[in-house]
Amino acid sequence: APADQDPVAATWVWLADAPLTPRGSRAPDQSPGPNALDLAIQELKITSATRNPQILVRPALAARLGTQLASLPIEERLPLLKYLAAHEELAAELAFLLDPRDDIPAAYRVLARLLEAHGDRVAELAPLAAAICAVHDQPKDRHINENTLPLIDPVELFGYYATHERQMRFSLAEAPTATPATLLVHLADATGTIAEYDWARTRYRRDKNIGNRYKEIAYDTRALTDDGYVKRVTAAGGYSLQTIRELGGVCADQAYFALSVGKALGVPACYVRGKGGETSHAWVGFLEQTGRQSTRWNFTAGRYAEFEDVQGTLLDPQTGETIPDAFLSIVAMSTSASLERRQDSLALVDAASRLGFLASRSSGGQGLGPEVVAQQLDLLESALRTDLGNLRAWIFARNLLTRPTTTLAQKEHWTMAIDQLAAQVHPDFAFEMLAPIFAAESDLDIRFNLWDWAATRFGGRPDLAARARLAQTHIMLEQGRQSDAILAAHAVFTQHPDAGPYAVEALVLAERLLEEAGRQEEAMAMYAQAFETLKAPRRLQKDFLAQTSWHQIGTRYAELLEAAGETRQAESLRRRLGR
Structure with missing residues (x-):
């Protein structure tokens, strides 16, 4: 495109008869967008771009539109071109949201369906429409333990939010205060039925804290103690929000109920999992307002104290990849x-x-x-x-x-x-x-010092400090310093006994190193001291008790006592552990 021509306008013209490009390939060099972006990068220089990034937006948008829309056959492309050229806010929302991992032609086909059914409401709710297209390009069922739930049809889902827009907790419209599409993808992956969402919206419309809905669901305790037991909510058939509320469930059902109520009220929410020891647990994450233009993700509802130091993971609705909950926390900063x-x-x-x-x-x-x-x-x-x-x-x-x-x-x-x-x-x-x-970092001494900085910087978080010290311990092993590594691994526990799974990992590592050094007899004394350091947790269900550091360390100590012939002491310890 000539230097004085808007690259997006030139791209619309080019796309009208541009050849079909294979999915996943870049737009041809003759398309206006890449050329304009190259000029912005090369002629205006990097320093100018970092000081004034606005010079890059139109070229970058043109390059994305050219790449994405050229992947559609011309007969599907042309109807979309006319509408998107007249509604560039919608074009930009979707083009900047889509990722190479998306099925881009399928995403634009979802957009075509939305426009056919809902017309200009799609442009008015551009961030929501973009989120729905990015999630429903490759729709996959969700699994809540033994129950399989398909995504709500994108046309129906958009219609629900468009109809009840004023009742939704977060802005869905294209406006200065609109919720970013990167957060609205956690509305777009809604499962179940619109009827369930209508029920939840009516029942909980005044609810200010979605986390309360987790505790509302009674725990079906027999599912923890009886291996052959089928949960009441599953046995009843017709898995739904109403049956979960009536019959209860386990943590997975509690989390699913809470996140679904959140989505019904326009609150981005997600299903989070974590595993500590032998036990998996599920809790809910949801977006909450912290200021006029600031939000944060709340991951505390249903995340029992025993799982505070366990990393939570969730399914990215757009890519289908598993990501740490920490990734989602930073995305909330976009609302500012x-x-x-x-x-x-x-x-x-x-x-x-x-x-x-x-x-x-x-x-x-x-x-x-x-x-x-x-x-x-x-x-x-x-x-x-x-x-x-x-x-x-x-x-x-x-x-x-x-x-x-x-x-x-x-x-x-x-x-x-x-x-x-x-x-x-x-x-x-x-x-x-x-x-x-x-x-x-390949230099072991430099890597050791970097982790030393991290252990100090994150010293207020026992779990993170313990991870840094464990990394240093492994560096000692690479350096052939086995004796120092044994002391360091043990020190991780003594300095951070409340570091959850990382404290246990440190003791297990120290035990292995002692065994390799022919000092097995020291392991039992180490576990005895460690076990007495820890306090017995409050009363917990057996499965949750089993994932605590107290229980895991005590169990290993009992095994070592048994192996050493201290049978009576081992049996006494197992009774104390509740096994």
């Missing part, structure tokens, strides 16, 4: 950024990606040189300082920083940047970003 700043941030990420593509192509696929990586990292840091909730920018930067060619200075700079941007409010997320960067 305006739509313009969110798009500026996404355009900076696209520029970093395009820069890498151009460099790789010009080098014949020989990899990226240090100068290019440095420029990419500058663009990504600017993206994050523009919108802290841009998860793509975080992951892109983390992946670059794990490359062998990354310099120590770059790692140290980004360690401080991650600390400044995320560690104070989102320590779990900051740790998840730093861990692979530190682990990729």
Whole structure:
């Protein structure tokens, strides 16, 4: 496109007769978007782009539209072109949300269905429409233990939210205060039926805390004690919100009920799982307002104390991948950024990606040189300082920083940047970003020092500090310092006995190292001391008791007593453990 021509306008014209491109491929170089983006990157220079990212938004949008819509056959493409060209806010919401992992032609086919059924309401609720298209391009059933639940049809689901828009807790409309589509995907993966959602909306419309709905469901305790037992709600058939409320269930059903009520009220919500010891547990996560333009994810409802140090995971509705709950926490920060700043941030990420593509192509696929990586990292840091909730920018930067060619200075700079941007409010997320960067450092002494910094920085979180000290212990083993590693592993427990699974992991490692060193007799004394350090937990169901550090360490101590011939003491300990 000529320098004075808007690249998006030129892209609409080009797409009218552009050839079909295979799914997953980039738009041809003759399309206006990539050319305009290249000009913005190369002629305006990286420093200009990071100071003024608005110069990248139109070229980045044009490049995305050209790539995405060219993957549709011309007969499907043309009707969409006319509408999207007249409603560029909708075009931008969907184009910037879609990811290469999406089935992009299928996503635009969902959009065509929405437009046919709901007309201009789709453009009015552009963030919601984009979220529904991104989730329903590859619809997959959800499984709540033994119950399988299909997604609600996208046309019906959009109709529900459009009809009851004013009753929804979070804004769905295209407006300065609209909820970002990256959060609305956690509405778009709704399962069950519209009738259930109508029931939930009517019954709980005044409910201010979705987490309360988790506890509302009575626990079907026989499911914990009787292996052959079929839950009442499953045995009744017709799994639904109403039957769960009537008949109760286990943690999975409690979480599903609460998240479904949340979605019915327009609250993005998700099903979170965690495993501690031998026991899995499910709880609910939901978005809550913390200020006029700020939100956060609440993961406390149903997350018993025994699982506070267990990492929760959830299904990303858009990609179908399993992600840590910490990732979702950072995405909520996007509500503090305006739509313009969110798009500026996404355009900076696209520029970093395009820069890498151009460099790789010009080098014949020989990899990226240090100068290019440095420029990419500058663009990504600017993206994050523009919108802290841009998860793509975080992951892109983390992946670059794990490359062998990354310099120590770059790692140290980004360690401080991650600390400044995320560690104070989102320590779990900051740790998840730093861990692979530190682990990729080849120099063992430098890696040890990086983890030492982490253990101090996250000292207020026993679980994170213990993970850092365990990483140092493994470095000692790489260095051949087995005796030091035994002491270090034991110290992880003595310094952080309340670190949950990481405290147990440290003792197990120390035991293995003692055995390898021919010092097995010391293991029993170590477990005896550790067990007496811990307090017995409050009364818990057997399955939840089994995942506590107290129970796991006590169980292993009893096994060691048994092996040493201390049968009576082992039996006494097992009675104390409730086995």
